[in-house]
Amino acid sequence: MRKILLIASVLLLPISGSPQTKSDPSLRLTTSIVEKKYCASSVGYTDIATLRLSLRLTYTNVSTKPLILYRGAALMHYVLVSANEQAARNRQYETDMHVGWVTSAPDLNEGSKPGNEFVVLRPGANFIIDDVNESIPIDLNSMTEFLKPGQHVLQGVIETWPGDEKQFERLSKKWASVGLLWSRNVRSEPMPFSVDKNPKLMECQ
Numbered sequence: 001m002r003k004i005l006l007i008a009s010v011l012l013l014p015i016s017g018s019p020q021t022k023s024d025p026s027l028r029l030t031t032s033i034v035e036k037k038y039c040a041s042s043v044g045y046t047d048i049a050t051l052r053l054s055l056r057l058t059y060t061n062v063s064t065k066p067l068i069l070y071r072g073a074a075l076m077h078y079v080l081v082s083a084n085e086q087a088a089r090n091r092q093y094e095t096d097m098h099v100g101w102v103t104s105a106p107d108l109n110e111g112s113k114p115g116n117e118f119v120v121l122r123p124g125a126n127f128i129i130d131d132v133n134e135s136i137p138i139d140l141n142s143m144t145e146f147l148k149p150g151q152h153v154l155q156g157v158i159e160t161w162p163g164d165e166k167q168f169e170r171l172s173k174k175w176a177s178v179g180l181l182w183s184r185n186v187r188s189e190p191m192p193f194s195v196d197k198n199p200k201l202m203e204c205q
Contacts, residue, residue, distance in 0.1 A: 026063035026180075027121075029188040031156065032056045034130065038138075038196070039204035047143050049201055051136045053154075053193070057129040059186075061121035066179030068114050069121055069160065072106065073186070074129045075099075076156035079136065081147060088153050088190040095136060095147050106162050110171060113178055120179050138195050149197040153190035160186055 035054035057074060061067045081095035082088035109115030119127050134156070139146040161168055161183035172181040 026061070027067060027069070027182060027186055028060045028062050029158065029186045030058045030060070031154070031188050031191045032058070033191075033193060037204070038199035038201050040201040047139070047141045048146055049138050049140055049199065050204070051138050051147070051195060052204065053134050053136070055132040055134060057132055057188070059121065059127045061123055061125050064123055066123070067121045068118050068175060068179045068181045069127060070162055070182070071117055071119055072162060073158055073160040074132050075158060076132070076134060077159055078157035079134055080155040080157070081136065082153050082155070082190065084151070085153055085190045088155055094152065097136070108163060108167070108171070110174070112174065114175055147195055149195045151192065151194050153192050155190055156188045158186050158188070160184065
């Protein structure tokens, strides 16, 4: 598993029509909430808090050919929140967060077949990643531009390829007899979730 460092600055951009990747029909990504908690501001603000979600990611091969997927495809570079599924389909976002990640480049095994860093998904097969944690700023008193209480849907955009373009081209040719090596970004299906009106805040690390 590659080492991960989250850049301290997270941009909150409540806009419409962001340029993130479109969903690809060959690989479907769905998310579900394993745990949800509300964290008080670490610097004493009383008008905002943070909703922390522990997510399960489920990749499904919906194509007719095997797909080769990097097992570490769990970093959301965009966290997108919409009012409902139709708004999500129209790319109308209440919250559009870009999260910058700095990661150490993994030492991928370039053997004749994919190594343990990859999973080969047969048509219809699933691959699950647990303990994917995301944080979303929320409004507590209707005085900020952060996410308000109520029903929403969440999507994430994940970069699935950890190497460079030349390495991808080299390995995709070498492993072509095994399956299609996946490198495209993946946007998850809209997942319903709610923000409580008067959440019970915790002191989180």
